[in-house]
Amino acid sequence: EPEVTQTPSHQVTQMGQEVILRCVPISNHLYFYWYRQILGQKVEFLVSFYNNEISEKSEIFDDQFSVERPDGSNFTLKIRSTKLEDSAMYFCASSATGAHGYTFGSGTRLTVV
Amino acid sequence: KQEVTQIPAALSVPEGENLVLNCSFTDSAIYNLQWFRQDPGKGLTSLLLIQSSQREQTSGRLNASLDKSSGRSTLYIAASQPGDSATYLCAVRRDQGAQKLVFGQGTRLTINP
Numbered sequence: 518e519p520e521v522t523q524t525p526s527h528q529v530t531q532m533g534q535e536v537i538l539r540c541v542p543i544s545n546h547l548y549f550y551w552y553r554q555i556l557g558q559k560v561e562f563l564v565s566f567y568n569n570e571i572s573e574k575s576e577i578f579d580d581q582f583s584v585e586r587p588d589g590s591n592f593t594l595k596i597r598s599t600k601l602e603d604s605a606m607y608f609c610a611s612s613a614t615g616a617h618g619y620t621f622g623s624g625t626r627l628t629v630v
Numbered sequence: 631k632q633e634v635t636q637i638p639a640a641l642s643v644p645e646g647e648n649l650v651l652n653c654s655f656t657d658s659a660i661y662n663l664q665w666f667r668q669d670p671g672k673g674l675t676s677l678l679l680i681q682s683s684q685r686e687q688t689s690g691r692l693n694a695s696l697d698k699s700s701g702r703s704t705l706y707i708a709a710s711q712p713g714d715s716a717t718y719l720c721a722v723r724r725d726q727g728a729q730k731l732v733f734g735q736g737t738r739l740t741i742n743p
Contacts, residue, residue, distance in 0.1 A: 558735075559735050
């Protein structure tokens with residue numbers, strides 16, 4: 518069964534550093550998403566991406582965050598200057614169409630120290 | 631603003647029991663609802679997707695129902711097994727297209743051998 522692949526599985530970074538989280542969505546999917554889950558809290562929406570542009574973003578997704586689809590397969594989330602409160606599990610997801618369900622990756626655990 | 635609530639927050643039952651997990655949402659104007667399973671420290675695995683026009687979906691021992699007008703969904707697990715132990719999340723989608731999912735906080739299920 519096709520999978521959404523995320524790398525790395527765990528990243529530790531110092532406060533103020535830039536991080537890039539990488540995702541390879543399912544190849545024929547058109548819609549791409551990033552979510553995050555702070556330990557013990559709900560899964561929260563960050564951003565959706567379709568047709569090479571952001572479709573929707575949450576209030577969490579401020580100027581410190583950006584997304585990119587640099588080639589035909591990768592989808593990245595960049596955090597420019599990490600804060601302690603950015604520590605969370607970050608999930609990438611994709612869907613074939615707007616009507617289909619989501620497929621999530623296994624996540625990247627980001628720890629900011 | 632859509633709010634999703636799951637009751638109970640945690641549930642512990644002996645192996646073999648049938649059980650029901652509940653999900654409620656405040657805005658009945660949804661496009662679909664998806665149930666996920668999350669193992670500790672892992673990603674989200676899709677279990678069932680119910681479109682707003684459907685009343686229920688079944689997969690093996692799992693059955694999910696949807697009552698859109700009352701803002702409720704239930705996940706029924708038959709003949710529970712220790713391997714069913716996980717956190718179960720429900721999430722609703724407002725519309726098709728690149729629309730975000732709004733998640734509940736989950737029900738942590740423990741099946742005791």
